[in-house]
Amino acid sequence: MEELTYRDAVARGIAQEMARDQSVVFLGEDIASAGGVFKTTGGLLERFGPKRVRDTPISEQAIVGAAVGAAMTGLRPIAEIMFSDFLAVCWDIVANEMAKMRYMTNGQVTMPVVIRTANGAGSRFGAQHSQSVENWAMMVPGLKVVAPSTPADVIGLLAAAVRDPDPVLFFEHKSLYGTKGLVPEDTLVDQLGKAKVLRQGSDVTLAALAAMVPRALAAAERLASEHGVSATVVDVRSLVPLDTATLLREIQHTGR
Structure with a gap:
């Protein structure tokens, strides 16, 4: 066992799945050379290179739209939306395209997309950066919704989300990033839908x-x-x- 912060567990969870599966790619604002605005993605660019770890423009619609397109062509994208509040900007793609694609195509197209996002208040951000919006996603058939509380669950549930054939919204509470917990040193895979x-x-x-x-x-x-x-x-x-x-x-x- 090793002690990790919740923040470092995010990077380890992404790295675990990218090392296991070449089809896993990662995209978002400032996630590459900057290591993420919350410093959750440090080292991923150096380890996996710019083809699989991609900085994007400041456009949530472009990030999620690119992730949906990538999934339709056989990749397993992890997309980061910097603050969960910004899901409102790209909600049409999330709710009307990503969530429905597998059902509209009768299973011919799967949608293995994970959207990671920082969620919740308590960190002195502005009103447009501090909401908890899990309920938005819960109302949309076709979306899975996960919110881990410990570093071990970050890694295990992220692995389960990446391997799932359906889109998963992965909410990381900002106030937990500095918390610590023990994590097994070997590969960690959990199960969605288990309390x-x-x-x-x-x-x-x-x-x-x-x-x-x-x-x-x-x-x-x-x-x-x-x-x-x-x-x-x-x-x-x-x-x-x-x-x-x-x-x-x-x-x-x-x-x-």
């Missing part, structure tokens, strides 16, 4: 996502130490597909 029980309790179930997961764990500790309340904590991890079986089981166990 994770982080703490088992008997009185109440707390379900949390992304940056709220460490807060839920802290709340559970406080409930136990100050009030004698035993709380289960479930990291939802994947909103679409949603692991209703795990959530309902844990809620049934505590009754709350």
Whole structure:
């Protein structure tokens, strides 16, 4: 095991999949020589070269449009939208093209696109750079929605997203980039649509996502130490597909 920051786990997760599969390419604003605006993609250009790690113009429509075209021709693109708020600029392509392509072609065309994006508030960015927009994607049939809370889940869920035949929106909460966690040193592949029980309790179930997961764990500790309340904590991890079986089981166990 090694300790990684959430930020470094992003780079390792992308590198793991690019090393495994030559069809995986990566594109976005300032992701190559600059290493990403949040410094999540350092070293990828040097390792994989400019043909597979491509800086783009400041155009979300161009980034997502290029990713859709690349996927239609057999590549597996990872596209970065710098802030999730900017998905509004390219939402027509995401919701009306990318999400529907496989169904409109009766499976003749698959759409293995991953859109990574920094999400959420708490980092003193402006109002147009601080929203949590997972709900936008949850309403569109054909899109999968993932939001990891730990470095290990970043790597494992990103691998699952890249290998999935459908488009996945991969939300990285900005306030988590500096957090640390232990990660196995070998290849890490997780499964979309699986929640994770982080703490088992008997009185109440707390379900949390992304940056709220460490807060839920802290709340559970406080409930136990100050009030004698035993709380289960479930990291939802994947909103679409949603692991209703795990959530309902844990809620049934505590009754709350």
